[in-house]
Amino acid sequence: xAGEIKLLDFFLDHLKEILYPEEWIDLDLELSKSQILxxxxxxxxGEVIMSEIADYLNIPLSTATGIINRLVNxxxxxxxxxxxxxRIVSIQLTEAGQALVAGIKVTINEYVERIDRLLTEExxxxxxxxxxxxxxxxxxxxxxxxxxxxxxxxxxxxx
Amino acid sequence: xAGEIKLLDFFLDHLKEILYPEEWIDLDLELSKSQILxxxxxxxxGEVIMSEIADYLNIPLSTATGIINRLVNxxxxxxxxxxxxxRIVSIQLTEAGQALVAGIKVTINEYVERIDRLLTEExxxxxxxxxxxxxxxxxxxxxxxxxxxxxxxxxxxxx
DNA sequence: TAAAATACTTCCTTGCTCGAACTATTGGGT
DNA sequence: ACCCAATAGTTCGAGCAAGGAAGTATTTTA
Numbered sequence: 398x399a400g401e402i403k404l405l406d407f408f409l410d411h412l413k414e415i416l417y418p419e420e421w422i423d424l425d426l427e428l429s430k431s432q433i434l435x436x437x438x439x440x441x442x443g444e445v446i447m448s449e450i451a452d453y454l455n456i457p458l459s460t461a462t463g464i465i466n467r468l469v470n471x472x473x474x475x476x477x478x479x480x481x482x483x484r485i486v487s488i489q490l491t492e493a494g495q496a497l498v499a500g501i502k503v504t505i506n507e508y509v510e511r512i513d514r515l516l517t518e519e520x521x522x523x524x525x526x527x528x529x530x531x532x533x534x535x536x537x538x539x540x541x542x543x544x545x546x547x548x549x550x551x552x553x554x555x556x
Numbered sequence: 557x558a559g560e561i562k563l564l565d566f567f568l569d570h571l572k573e574i575l576y577p578e579e580w581i582d583l584d585l586e587l588s589k590s591q592i593l594x595x596x597x598x599x600x601x602g603e604v605i606m607s608e609i610a611d612y613l614n615i616p617l618s619t620a621t622g623i624i625n626r627l628v629n630x631x632x633x634x635x636x637x638x639x640x641x642x643r644i645v646s647i648q649l650t651e652a653g654q655a656l657v658a659g660i661k662v663t664i665n666e667y668v669e670r671i672d673r674l675l676t677e678e679x680x681x682x683x684x685x686x687x688x689x690x691x692x693x694x695x696x697x698x699x700x701x702x703x704x705x706x707x708x709x710x711x712x713x714x715x
Numbered sequence: 716t717a718a719a720a721t722a723c724t725t726c727c728t729t730g731c732t733c734g735a736a737c738t739a740t741t742g743g744g745t
Numbered sequence: 746a747c748c749c750a751a752t753a754g755t756t757c758g759a760g761c762a763a764g765g766a767a768g769t770a771t772t773t774t775a
Binding site: 405407408409411412413414415416417418419420421430433434437453454455502505506509511512515516520523524525526527528530531532534535 | 564566567568570571572573574575576577578579580589592593596612613614661664665668669670671674675678679682683684685686687689690691693694
């Protein structure tokens with residue numbers, strides 16, 4: 398009981414920090430949150446189609462179109478129609494885009510290391526475990542159907 | 557080393573969840589993130605002036621004006637000029653606003669309890685400790701000056 | 716009493732978000 | 746072959762948010 402009250406107080410006290418995590422981390426002054434996510438997705442998958450981006454970001458295609466448009470206009474992404482199926486639009490990084498993503502990753506890594514240094518090995522493990530537990534539980538409640546959660550940590554090669 | 561790589565992967569994998577925490581929690585369909593925060597601030601302080609809201613939310617006054625305007629238009633807040641210093645505008649909850657905040661708190665509490673149930677006492681304590689440690693460290697780096705951090709858990713009476 | 720500081724608001728631009736409507740292309744069924 | 750449905754996107758319109766710049770009162774101070 399006492400534990401629960403404390404956790405609620407804690408959430409209310411830190412709601413601002415929780416709701417605006419991008420302010421912990423000045424990720425990049427050039428791009429917005431959504432734009433950074435989109436760039437990282439394109440980077441990770443090499444070449445992506447609009448629907449995939451919308452899927453990964455969990456946003457409607459109409460929103461994705463806007464985000465990608467701005468990145469194309471800034472010269473970070475390339476948009477081109479697929480010739481074998483002309484409904485499909487595929488997205489790639491330009492060279493400027495690749496350079497930008499590299500910089501973003503460095504920045505993220507710096508922050509991660511900064512946090513990492515604050516934690517004991519035990520805390521680090523528990524943090525990840527708890528985070529995954531919470532995310533999985535909340536996802537499970539949202540859509541108690543369809544496919545496997547598949548929310549465990551995936552290994553991604555960095556550099 | 558292995559720990560750090562894992563933590564970086566972890567962050568990259570869950571960047572969407574981290575950057576859009578409002579999607580974990582369908583806080584309220586009626587209000588936006590900023591609007592909810594503004595309502596909670598007014599609720600907690602009883603009567604607040606615009607500058608205080610801007611301060612707490614860490615946004616410029618021009619942004620605060622817009623957020624409060626929409627809440628006033630929806631009938632949740634009351635805006636009135638201070639008679640002793642007519643530059644000042646103070647904000648209060650209307651009855652509808654009080655009812656809404658009560659509902660928001662119930663919703664938050666439900667989510668907090670849902671998370672709480674997933675955690676052991678040890679995890680709960682560590683989670684709060686780590687969270688505060690990280691927030692304090694990042695704040696300290698941002699502004700290595702001025703006043704005390706004052707980021708420890710404050711107790712707030714609920715209901 | 717004039718000038719500076721304070722407390723806001725207004726205006727403008729950019730971005731995100733979403734639904735609805737629309738275009739283009741492809742695939743299936745008969 | 747032809748029509749219809751499904752698929753893949755874009756466009757449009759409206760609301761919300763962010764923030765800088767400029768403007769309006771009002772109060773303080775020098």
